[in-house]
Amino acid sequence: MAIAKLLRLPLVLALGFGLIAGAQAETTLRIGYQKSSTLISLLKINGALEKDLARQQITISWHEFPSGQPLLEALNVGNVDLSADVADTVPVFTQAAGGQLTYFAQEAPSPGAQAVLVRKDSPLHSLADLKGKKVAVTKAAGSHYLLIAALAKAGLKFSDIQPAYLTPADGRAAFESGNVDAWVTWEPFLSGAQVQLDARTLADGKGLADYQRYYLTSNAFAKAHPEVLDAVFAELVKTGDWLRAHPAEAAKTLGPLWGNLKPEIVEQANARRSYQVRAVKPENLKEQQKIADAFFAAGLLPKPVDALDVSIWTPGAKP
Secondary structure (H helix, E strand, O other): OOHHHHHHHHHHHHHHHHHHHHHOOOOOEEEEEEOOOOHEEEEEEEEHHHHHHHHHOEEEEEOOOOOOOHHHHHHHOOOEEEEEEEEEEEEEEHOOOOOOEEEEEEEOOOHHHHHEOOOOOOOOOOOOHHOOOOEEEEOOOHHHHHHHHHHOOOOOOHOOOOOEEEHHHHHHHHHHHHOOOEEEEHHHHHHHHHHHHHOOOEEEOOOOOOOOOOEEEHHHHHHHHHHHHHHHHHHHHHHHHHHHOOOOHHHHHHHHHOOOOOOOHHHHHHHOOOEEEEEOOOHHHHHHHHHHHHHOOOOOOOOOOOOOOOOEEEOOOOO
């Protein structure tokens, strides 16, 4: 009896090691996103990316963040592997903090997708009227740069206002209650405030801020898993194309995710975003340098940032 058990032991050990090897072969891709990460949200719902990556024995875990800055902070310390789209300003702050980033995709500019808002009965009627006023803005978001650019257009400095650094949800609450004089935000929060609160627009990003959104990963992940980035990039392109071709259907899907916004509000919000996903090229980062220089001049960055001091992944790239 003891001999029979000993004879079976190598087989048991082999099976055990086989199970361990199989478990190790399956990898989890940790994707961080926020509510405004439209294309990633659609992929999360339709399962297309999960199906595609399953062929590579890769599963996905999804991690929602309130805004882009904490999302890239999580990427920087290794708590997520891939960041869904964040506004162009966010990587600049991460670079200033020593983050090692790889850009792997970009959405073409959408300057009309963010704006400076005031209440409909506000006495403020121009950007110059913001002097001395309390303005809600999300720190390091694209709207933060829009505010700097808008103030400069009016001949004001950032120090001429009282910034209230708030998340989009808290910004809306402060705006609606009158605790701030103005609110600078982006879609879909922008359309929500315009339609539901009848908010008035002092200025949007046209002529002030391109508002390009970037998808990022860590340098280590880009080097180790280019085939994963290829799959994600391809699905993002397809999803962006689908959204532009099916605006009404996309609005019905996204509305419940965005606080049960009515489809017409979602359609308005999406119409202001390009959703044109493309590869990143060094020349695309010129606006990034303008952003970095503006934040440093305003005393909001601890040191100058070279926007080109990053890695750029190209579709089809090999390790």
